[in-house]
Amino acid sequence: xxxxxxxxxxxxxxxxxxxxxxxxxxxxxxxxxxxxxxxxxxxxxxxxxxxxxxxxxxxxxxxxxxxxxxxxxxxxxxxx
Numbered sequence: 879x880x881x882x883x884x885x886x887x888x889x890x891x892x893x894x895x896x897x898x899x900x901x902x903x904x905x906x907x908x909x910x911x912x913x914x915x916x917x918x919x920x921x922x923x924x925x926x927x928x929x930x931x932x933x934x935x936x937x938x939x940x941x942x943x944x945x946x947x948x949x950x951x952x953x954x955x956x957x958x
């Protein structure tokens with residue numbers, strides 16, 4: 879299990895970027911999006927999850943020398 883804490887999503891595509899190097903030897907990943915609106919409430923309050931094998935199937939993008947898998951937030955499952 880690996881937990882990713884995302885400060886802010888990619889607004890243009892409503893997605894998150896997950897570092898490819900941090901996915902090794904993990905079966906399931908969890909994502910917390912920590913961004914808060916003006917009222918101080920998290921826009922995405924629930925923890926999100928996805929199997930790392932599925933994460934690896936998403937396209938990659940290199941940002942500041944880091945290879946990121948770009949995943950739409952709507953593709954994740956909610957952890958309730």
